[in-house]
Amino acid sequence: MRGPRWAGAVRWARAVRWYLRELTGESAYDRHCERHRRHHPLAPIPTRREYQVLRARHGEEHAQSRCC
Numbered sequence: 001m002r003g004p005r006w007a008g009a010v011r012w013a014r015a016v017r018w019y020l021r022e023l024t025g026e027s028a029y030d031r032h033c034e035r036h037r038r039h040h041p042l043a044p045i046p047t048r049r050e051y052q053v054l055r056a057r058h059g060e061e062h063a064q065s066r067c068c
Contacts, residue, residue, distance in 0.1 A: 028055075 021027040029051050036045050046054065 018027075029048050032051055033045050036043070
């Protein structure tokens with residue numbers, strides 16, 4: 001009896017979690033780790049902090065002009 005109701009709540013919670021991870025950029029690190037493992041299986045994976053530094057440096061070196 002409580003299966004469908006709980007299933008809907010779990011599905012909703014997963015959707016909210018996915019949205020927040022995408023909004024904050026947390027999932028970008030996970031995607032980077034997956035790509036890194038595929039293309040460089042023997043190289044060590046950078047920590048989250050190292051990834052953030054590399055991402056910030058890349059953003060500064062490849063700045064995009066924006067109106068705002």
